[in-house]
Amino acid sequence: MAAIELDGLSKRYGDVLAVDGLDLEVEEGEIFGFLGPNGAGKSTTIDILLDFVRPTSGSATVLGLDAQVDSLRVRERIGVLPDAFHVYDRLTGRQHLQFVVDSKGLGTESDIDEVMERVSIAEAADRKAGGYSKGMRQRLVLAMALLGDPDLLILDEPSTGLDPNGARQMREIIRAENDRGTTVFFSSHIMEQVEAICDRVAIINRGRLVAVDSIDGLRGQTETVTTLAIDVDGADAADAADAEAIRNRIYVTSATLEGDRLEVTLTRDGSKFAVLKALDERGVEIRDFSIDESSLEDLFAEYTTEKQEVPQ
Numbered sequence: 001m002a003a004i005e006l007d008g009l010s011k012r013y014g015d016v017l018a019v020d021g022l023d024l025e026v027e028e029g030e031i032f033g034f035l036g037p038n039g040a041g042k043s044t045t046i047d048i049l050l051d052f053v054r055p056t057s058g059s060a061t062v063l064g065l066d067a068q069v070d071s072l073r074v075r076e077r078i079g080v081l082p083d084a085f086h087v088y089d090r091l092t093g094r095q096h097l098q099f100v101v102d103s104k105g106l107g108t109e110s111d112i113d114e115v116m117e118r119v120s121i122a123e124a125a126d127r128k129a130g131g132y133s134k135g136m137r138q139r140l141v142l143a144m145a146l147l148g149d150p151d152l153l154i155l156d157e158p159s160t161g162l163d164p165n166g167a168r169q170m171r172e173i174i175r176a177e178n179d180r181g182t183t184v185f186f187s188s189h190i191m192e193q194v195e196a197i198c199d200r201v202a203i204i205n206r207g208r209l210v211a212v213d214s215i216d217g218l219r220g221q222t223e224t225v226t227t228l229a230i231d232v233d234g235a236d237a238a239d240a241a242d243a244e245a246i247r248n249r250i251y252v253t254s255a256t257l258e259g260d261r262l263e264v265t266l267t268r269d270g271s272k273f274a275v276l277k278a279l280d281e282r283g284v285e286i287r288d289f290s291i292d293e294s295s296l297e298d299l300f301a302e303y304t305t306e307k308q309e310v311p312q
């Protein structure tokens, strides 16, 4: 059974089609990244999953339950870290969690200590949340989401505002929860974060799904996959700049020279060796070179910006 299934999901706000016919399946046990530029429709989709917003057409199923018809039962089985959350300054961390136990019937009192351990705020359990740092607040809200061991975690931008250590800890917590069998669906603008932990990602743009795959799979589908940065001898720069020999090679998408550094981008079928050989044949002295596989950030740009002409 899919943890999340969207079927022709659309949401219109007046003239704006915020979500436009989304079809998507998130498998149980996955860590799934939900990406898209500002205004792409991520929060609207998540709000539909949580039944904060009703779709204009199509359906959303969460853990086999209709997100609208069975929203209460869905709520019992998922944990949510909302985009804009706030904590109650005058309540301690423990009181926040006690509130969840009392009001929502999720978890037990003995779970409170355990869950605070899991997100590393046990030491601050009895301090007022008003004195928590931003990262601690975020972990407290995550702890609230984890109470009752949900089958699915829906996290809207979980790393926003966290320093690199905080972001790493968030990653470790997400992985640990996933190891316990929890499916994780999260939206993020922080590509390294997504690249580091996601099994698969979906990219949406203007409300439509433009890609869904593993990150390696996405690499395989895009045109430019490798950048070769070659340091050449300054005296040879003119020869390198006369990059006809490079540019005319098939599978080379661009070749630019800045100072002593020649940057050549290749499609997935391109041969790095052929580029180096072509330079060598022209007598260009190669001092050093490095190879960069395209990052998720590059892939994201490729899927969500209008295609640029490759300079020739």
Ligand SMILES: Nc1ncnc2c1ncn2[C@@H]1O[C@H](COP(=O)(O)OP(=O)(O)OP(=O)(O)O)[C@@H](O)[C@H]1O
Residues within 6 Å of the ligand: 013, 016, 017, 018, 036, 037, 038, 039, 040, 041, 042, 043, 044, 045
């Ligand atoms: N309540 C609303 N009323 C009118 N338009 C809305 C409403 N909520 C969202 N929209 C519009 O729907 C589109 C999608 O917005 P949404 O918040 O889902 O995007 P997002 O991908 O979450 O963006 P961000 O990354 O900036 O949070 C935007 O054009 C937005 O202006």
